[in-house]
Amino acid sequence: MRTFMLIVSMTTFIFTGCHQQKKSESLVIEMTNPTDRYRNNAGIVIKRSQLNNPDSTLLPVLYDNNGKLIVSQLDDIDQDGQWDELAFICNFAPNENRTATLTWVTSEKYPTFKDSIQTSAGKESFKQFTASGDSILQEADSIGLGEIAVYSNKATYPIGKPNYLLISEGPVRRIYGIDRKESKVSAGRIAEMVTIWAGHKGYEKEIALINMPPNTLLLTGIKDNVLNRDTTFRAYEYGYVALMAHTLEKKSYYTGMAIIIPDEYYTRRGYTAYKGLNLWYAELKPNAENKVTFYVYGAKEKDNEGFRSADYFEEFIDYETLYIDNPIEINLVN
The missing domain is CATH 2.60.40.1180 (Golgi alpha-mannosidase II)
Structure with missing residues (x-):
């Protein structure tokens, strides 16, 4: 490449x-x-x-x-x-x-x-400039943000082990390909493309379901926290929903986490235990091409003191949703 x-x-x-x-x-x-x-x-x-x-x-x-x-x-x-x-x-x-x-x-x-x-x-440096979104991607599994699972036949399945490919790395964006073989549901695959733009506190995730069973759904979500017993759910009139949480991490600083989902993929939200975590989740339905797109954000107080405030973080997500809808x-x- x-x-x-x-x-x-x-x-x-x-x-x-x-x-x-x-x-x-x-x-x-x-x-x-x-x-x-x-x-x-x-x-x-x-x-x-x-x-x-x-x-x-x-x-x-x-x-x-x-x-x-x-x-x-x-x-x-x-x-x-x-x-x-x-x-x-x-x-x-x-x-x-x-x-x-x-x-x-x-x-x-x-x-x-x-x-x-x-x-x-x-x-x-270019790598510093894209580091914020990249760190959110690398920490996604441990902080329970934006990872995906398969929902099929009324059961939830973890997806296969990821194989990463760095598609592109430059001064303004970094693109990863993530390929997973889904052995517990079928011989199908889940292919992801993650795009991280410089200067942004998140990334876009495009997912393709390949040879998966009909009516397969995806789940993604935000980890529950003992200091965060609920999430903020927001439906925007221009065709998006957002799931947001503002939580105290390691008793030292606050982190805001959010997932922005276009209406065309969103079906419902709920609360469940998964992989040893309690998660607030959103259920996603692929389109006619068996694809799903959503956006993941993480903003830390240690990077910007404003993110200590939940209201500040939620307003930030409101505007990010506006920008996604108005390129x-x-x-x-x-």
Whole structure:
């Protein structure tokens, strides 16, 4: 696997228009923040197929209005040796419109940059910048957050041992593939893709059920805590639900934990004992393609004193849900 990176500056994207390129010429990327909130480290993805560059040997480079390189990376999602997506991050004021220029260069002229990025906290290495979401992923099993189980024939089954693959690692996002063979239910498999964006306290989890029995459901949840006898459940009018908990960890600091689920996958919530833990769970129904997507967040007081407050954390999740529902709008113009 090979990841290309450059100095360029999240989550999904919307194409409001796109013109075909006649040659390997530059184009303007128009970007709009559709919310009345500041958006720091907003992730943007442009698929290679949308760029329609006839010369496959050239690579895209991004510049802002001042001619400064923007931090970006090229990701080989399907692992065929060719990049599939251009990913970068930008900051936006409320309802701001911004533009960037994309030009094509040979691999010899592709820019290089130091292993650091300017953030609101000062200069950080790329690995530091993505560390928050990555630590939540690595701690998920021990803290009981966002892990999944199979629910089939009115019984709950742990999923098979994971096999990890680092699909891409760059300055703006890190992508893992997780493959599990589900032997206790069938000979099927569960494949996960986890995307962690720089500067974010969580990650997106996309799950595919492969050759699993019909009507198989998934469970995911948040560990119960003796100091946290309940969770906050919130249903948003724009098509999402969130399960949230705010708990004292190790009698020293508070941690906020949340799972955001699109309505199309959510069926119900409940409380159960599982793998020696008591869990508040959400039941998830795969779509027609046998896929499920949800978002996992963890925010620690030791990283931001504001997260000592449950209200502060819940407001943070409210806005994260708003941003998921309102990705940065993208228009490509020759």
